Amino acid sequence: MATDPLSTTFAALADPTRRAILARLREGPTTVTELSAPFTMSGPAISKHLRVLERAGLITRGREAQWRPCTLTAGPLKDAVEWLESYRRFWEESFDRMADYLTEIQTKGDSQ
């Protein structure tokens, strides 16, 4: 069971429906009904996804009984990016190696 904040964030992001909900919320706060519209799943299934996002601190929900808009809260995403950034040199190095290799095979091709 994941309990540290970073594990909770990554677990919340490990689902395409939850990522689609966050993508929708980039356009602004919205109701659960509007959020559910593009999905073919049941209301309770969407509500479960929203609870996961809320527990991870990725959304907040208004407290008005009639209109409880969901709003994106991006703080945990910042922490996730900061963790990932410490690996940047590894993917840049592998990209550089690929570029070197392509240059090498092109040079060989030109000299033949």
Added chain:
Amino acid sequence: MATDPLSTTFAALADPTRRAILARLREGPTTVTELSAPFTMSGPAISKHLRVLERAGLITRGREAQWRPCTLTAGPLKDAVEWLESYRRFWEESFDRMADYLTEIQTKGDSQ
């Protein structure tokens, strides 16, 4: 069950032991025995975490029978950062709002 690559990556990262293994691999390829040393968990438990990382394409394992070094492969981390970067303006905006608020209360304090 997560099947798309981004979900698989985030699910693999949603565990502190797996993130610690990746952090160790930033120092260079290493054997499973060396990787297991800092952890109090059993060999099979570590092997299970390594299989999750391998399936997510975050590590590769050498094929030599005696020495099967694990190596970090950072490509999926790059894809994860690219997804997260599309939310950057949201955490920067909330940071700006906090900075504005702090300036405001400091200005009020000075004028009293």
